[in-house]
Amino acid sequence: MSQPTTKVTLADVARLAGVGVGTASRALSGSARVAPETRAKVLEVADRLHYVVSPDAASLASGRTGRVALVVPHLSRWFFGEVAEGIHAGLRGADLDLLLYPVGAVQERAEFFERLPARRKVDAVIVVAFQVLEAERRRLELMGVHIVAAGGQSAAYPYVRIDDYVAGRQAMDHLLFLGHRRIAMLEARDPDQPDLDPPRSDAYVEALRENGIEVDPELVVVGDWGGEQGAQGMSRLLSLRTPPTAVYAHSDEVALGAVRTIRRAGLDVPRDISVIGIDDHPLAALTDLTTVRQPAHEQGRRAAEMLIGLLRGDPGVDESVTLPTELVVRGSTAPPRG
Amino acid sequence: MSQPTTKVTLADVARLAGVGVGTASRALSGSARVAPETRAKVLEVADRLHYVVSPDAASLASGRTGRVALVVPHLSRWFFGEVAEGIHAGLRGADLDLLLYPVGAVQERAEFFERLPARRKVDAVIVVAFQVLEAERRRLELMGVHIVAAGGQSAAYPYVRIDDYVAGRQAMDHLLFLGHRRIAMLEARDPDQPDLDPPRSDAYVEALRENGIEVDPELVVVGDWGGEQGAQGMSRLLSLRTPPTAVYAHSDEVALGAVRTIRRAGLDVPRDISVIGIDDHPLAALTDLTTVRQPAHEQGRRAAEMLIGLLRGDPGVDESVTLPTELVVRGSTAPPRG
DNA sequence: TTCCGATGTGGAAGCGTTTCCATGCAGGAT
């Protein structure tokens, strides 16, 4: 029925509609001023010929690419995938395509900022949930496009995120409220992120201090964001002369690792040890893990909407947003024994 | 130091290098025949001017876009994210960009195939892990580009996948080997996928039959791929007069839902009921879930490599691949009690 | 009536490449 073989150009449409190419272009792009009947005629012909504009020609002529770069580490981890979906949702209707740049591995990341493969290919960049280093920021700016951060604390750009300190406090305050005093922390850091002091850790320290509890360095174990590290960290905590009665993990995945180790040691969660995470990963519900929920999807969506505003040149849209988090009590926390 | 303000064109480079634009283009694209010293000169000038080709102009002139569409449902679910990362890995060095098209929701999916937003924007399409309907296939082919399937049984295109029947058999055979006879199945289906009979279910039926066990319809519960459905399905199984001694779930997420329900009922996994899943989701290791591992990342990578071959016109690369799966025994399965 | 602004339109000038074709030239075969 249709011939995808011969490609139909704007000139063809214009000719058959009996108008000039300029008019045809205006009629199709919708915005410009064209007489209603002329527009109708052009659209009718375009439809009949199965006309599809050539995005490359349009980009070349207009200088706009209609694309957005999505720079994201670790697509395979729930949070990032969820944010990415949120971004896609927020971009709907804006007629923008997403160019995907996974930069999980150190080398990939270095290469991305080195080569800047998105250069000249996008109108904007969304950086998902990672801290952009100073040197990287400078490279990024060579692209000369809008940049927003989704789910990260890249303070240099407009962002949508949660308050990690508050999230951490919600977790810690819950444990403290339950009566725990000997609380361990499984701190997560990205291998190549030179965070000085993650806010989620500050929350630990300050929550303890406010409750008159000394920070015991033995009770703080650092690892990456993976569950395996949580499991190992927990082993270390269990080997202490006096293990903690509760564990605050920086993420649900880390928390689940801890739970496994506790169970393998023949102990019970939460009777012997309480465990709390952060994220509200879908599996947290399935594993009955108490956690602090953060709106992953929404962070993506809001960031995308912000970007659209920026591209349109709306005034005042570049105001960063911090979304609320929420304690979700499940079965992995309880008052300490005794 | 650099001026991202003024855009440098090929003509500028050519002029400063003292060559024609044709020669400059050939020198930069690398492949064509250019005298070594000429090429060196051009490259040097290009580098000095921070020249970056305009992908749009190049696409327009050459007819190649240098982009690949990645059509994927549910980015936020581990398997899809992992396959996507694999695809990205497989594409490295090929200088191809990935255009992301999430089509998780029914409406999104319909809209994608209706509007075909990737039309004229890509040289190829990778469809991740979902069955392309006949009508969708016809739409897709309007694009007139190569298509491959990663991690799905879309038989119409070259694919890389696992054998779902075999994976199911590995799970079932393990349970049977342990001595279970009353085995339930938590069957997962995509809400809008009119699979007749999923191979993972066939495996259940045939494994039982081969072992002389009648299929008890009560023991088969259907849901979607989410953990919640696994939890609910398990409730139903527990309400039977004679609950199963083992549960075969179509995915790890479903299996974990089942485990939660079993535990909440005060029963023990695996002492009272064994549970096995499929996937080897990272959290399966953390929750000690026995499962059948499938190489998600590799499916993506291989599909991407296949695509590169197709685009290069290599002969014989369009041969589909089926990767092996592997039983991973952990702590959620044991012989039946008694 | 004349003039003016608003509105709709056609067409040309880019946009920045790739690629084809013609040309120049060196060197080996005759």
Added chain:
DNA sequence: ATCCTGCATGGAAACGCTTCCACATCGGAA
């Protein structure tokens, strides 16, 4: 010495659009 081959090169012609500019037309204001 002459011819031919083949490589390296310059330049022009697409590629298919957007957008600017100029022009025509039409009412209404003066």
